Amino acid sequence: MNGKNIPGSIEVDKPVKVYVDHTLCKTIGACVQIAPELFKFTPGTKKAVAVMETVPPALLGQCKAAAEACPYNAITIIG
Numbered sequence: 014m015n016g017k018n019i020p021g022s023i024e025v026d027k028p029v030k031v032y033v034d035h036t037l038c039k040t041i042g043a044c045v046q047i048a049p050e051l052f053k054f055t056p057g058t059k060k061a062v063a064v065m066e067t068v069p070p071a072l073l074g075q076c077k078a079a080a081e082a083c084p085y086n087a088i089t090i091i092g
Contacts, residue, residue, distance in 0.1 A: 027092055028067050028092065029067065029068040029070075029076070029090060029091070029092030030066050030067055030068065030090070030091045030092060031051065031063045031065075031066070031068050031076055031080075031088060031091075032063060032088070032089045032091070033060070033061050033062055033063055033087055033088055033089075034087045034088075034089065035055075035058075035062075035087075037085045037086060037087035038085065038087040039084075039085050039087075040054075040058075040059040041083070041084060041085070042054070042059075042061070043082040043083055043084075044061050044079035044080070044082065044088060045061055047075060047078050047079040047082055048076055048078070048079040050064070050072055050075070051063060051064055051065065051068065051075065051079065052064060052079060061088075068090075068092075076090060077090065
């Protein structure tokens with residue numbers, strides 16, 4: 014999906030994991046705004062971090078939207 018770290022098709026019956034690469038994150042905060050249940054700012058650095066490693070199926074859409082909104086491709090979804 015548009016060259017980002019998002020698999021084209023994610024099987025919802027398999028665990029889906031999400032990671033934020035702190036070397037790429039530039040503290041824009043789109044992920045925190047779109048999916049506050051999944052992402053938060055790290056105190057002191059303001060870089061985003063995934064609150065949970067495994068994404069619940071109910072939050073998968075928000076997770077994908079957050080990854081697509083990241084202009085630095087700092088969010089990787091594996092699943």
